[in-house]
Amino acid sequence: MMNYKKALVTGGAGFIGAHLTEKLHQNNIEVLVVDNLLTGKKENLLSLDLENTIYGDVGSEETLKIIKNFNPDVCFHLAAQSSVVISVEDPLLDFEHNLLQPVQLIKTLLETDCKQFIFTSSGGTIFGEPEVIPTSEDDYAGEPASPYGLAKKKLNELIEVMLQNETMSYSILNLSNVYGPRQDPHGEAGVMSIFTGKLMNNETPTIYGDGKQTRDYIYVLDVVDALIKSAETDDNLFLNIGTGVETSVNELVSILSQKISWDGEPEYAPKREGELLRSVLNNERAKSQIGWEPKYTLDTGLDELISWFSK
Numbered sequence: 273m274m275n276y277k278k279a280l281v282t283g284g285a286g287f288i289g290a291h292l293t294e295k296l297h298q299n300n301i302e303v304l305v306v307d308n309l310l311t312g313k314k315e316n317l318l319s320l321d322l323e324n325t326i327y328g329d330v331g332s333e334e335t336l337k338i339i340k341n342f343n344p345d346v347c348f349h350l351a352a353q354s355s356v357v358i359s360v361e362d363p364l365l366d367f368e369h370n371l372l373q374p375v376q377l378i379k380t381l382l383e384t385d386c387k388q389f390i391f392t393s394s395g396g397t398i399f400g401e402p403e404v405i406p407t408s409e410d411d412y413a414g415e416p417a418s419p420y421g422l423a424k425k426k427l428n429e430l431i432e433v434m435l436q437n438e439t440m441s442y443s444i445l446n447l448s449n450v451y452g453p454r455q456d457p458h459g460e461a462g463v464m465s466i467f468t469g470k471l472m473n474n475e476t477p478t479i480y481g482d483g484k485q486t487r488d489y490i491y492v493l494d495v496v497d498a499l500i501k502s503a504e505t506d507d508n509l510f511l512n513i514g515t516g517v518e519t520s521v522n523e524l525v526s527i528l529s530q531k532i533s534w535d536g537e538p539e540y541a542p543k544r545e546g547e548l549l550r551s552v553l554n555n556e557r558a559k560s561q562i563g564w565e566p567k568y569t570l571d572t573g574l575d576e577l578i579s580w581f582s583k
Contacts, residue, residue: 273504276345276387278302282330282377283351285312287455287462288392291496292348294320304342306330311354316454331373336380346388346503347381349374352424356397359420360545370423371430378434388441390502392495393428395446395512396487396551397421406488406516406554409446417548428510435508443502445495448514448553452492452573453580464489464577467525471534472581481543483522488514488552491573494566501562514553515566527570531578 279296283289284305289312296303297320304324305317317325324342328335330351352370353359359366374391381389398421399407400414416422428444435442455462457469470477490513498513519527525538558564568576 274299274301274500276301276503278304278342278344278346280304280306280339280342280344280347280386282306282347282349283312285309285314285316285325285327286350287311287452288450288492288495289348289350290316290454291452291492292350292499293317293322295496295500297322304339304344306335306339306351308351311456329373331376336376339377340380340384343384344381344386347377347386347390348499348503349377349389349391352392353420356418356420356547357544359418359423363419366419367423370420371427374427375430375434378431382438382440386440387506388443388503389431389435390443390499391427391431391445392499393444393446394421394424395448395514395553396548398425398428398446401548402550405518405550406514406552407512408554409510409512409557418545432508441506441508443509443511445498445502445509445511445513446553447495448488448490448512448551450490450492450495452577455492463487463521464524464574467528468532468577468581471528471532472578474534476536477525477538478541479521479525479538480541481521481547483525483538483540484520485543485547486518486520486550486552488517489519489524489570489573490515490566491568491576494568497567498558498562498564501564505562507561509561511558511561512553512555513558513564514555515570516552516555517570518550518552519570527574531574
């Protein structure tokens with residue numbers, strides 16, 4: 273039940289953002305999309321015929337002025353520098369997009385009638401190398417292993433501090449590894465789409481490390497469902513959004529190979545700096561606080577992804 277009329281979606285031309293924007297648009301919500309197109313794509317929104325789109329940085333003076341005039345009821349903040357590797361190579365760039373610009377955005381929203389700030393954080397990096405699997409919202413095992421994870425964790429803390437005495441409530445959703453249609457198969461984030469794209473083109477996928485590292489893979493429409501459900505309450509939320517199911521990279525390649533009928537062997541390369549060994553999220557709090565749980569299994573989600581690639 274969407275009890276708002278106007279929504280700001282930053283990163284709205286991106287992989288998750290475009291799915292969310294589409295869902296809001298279908299429910300007659302007036303949407304303002306902001307996206308700098310570093311990873312987002314205009315074609316992700318072509319079918320929607322949106323009236324309000326800004327293709328630029330969320331922290332620019334011009335963008336912030338337009339946001340203030342738009343006066344949203346709710347902000348879904350999905351814009352981010354999303355590569356762990358890039359954050360290691362260029363921490364300043366990462367902090368600019370993942371800390372400084374979001375803080376400027378929050379300051380601007382506090383001058384509007386915006387009632388909710390909903391942020392997609394990273395369940396895969398903020399907890400450090402987890403000692404408890406599946407990892408709950410309280411299971412911090414130390415500082416994150418990359419500038420990307422550090423920035424996400426610090427922004428979580430800043431959101432809580434900046435909004436503690438304000439009328440704008442917040443939801444921080446720690447996402448596990450999201451996959452699905454529209455994910456770029458050419459970057460380094462989104463291993464699922466990279467592997468699917470390669471196998472369907474009969475190319476050899478590269479596994480970094482020994483492939484025993486595990487992840488919690490969640491289908492994009494389940495994430496959109498969690499975002500929308502979190503906007504139905506004005507409570508401050510800090511929730512893990514994942515499946516609680518652990519899958520190794522080797523297993524993933526094996527499952528995809530069977531589904532696509534690929535009979536080659538993957539190549540192995542040295543492990544990447546800042547990458548965790550295991551990452552799986554406990555989602556019990558999301559179930560109890562917003563009545564959310566994933567509807568897609570890895571099996572059904574992969575079928576949807578392969579079907580999209582086939583088209």
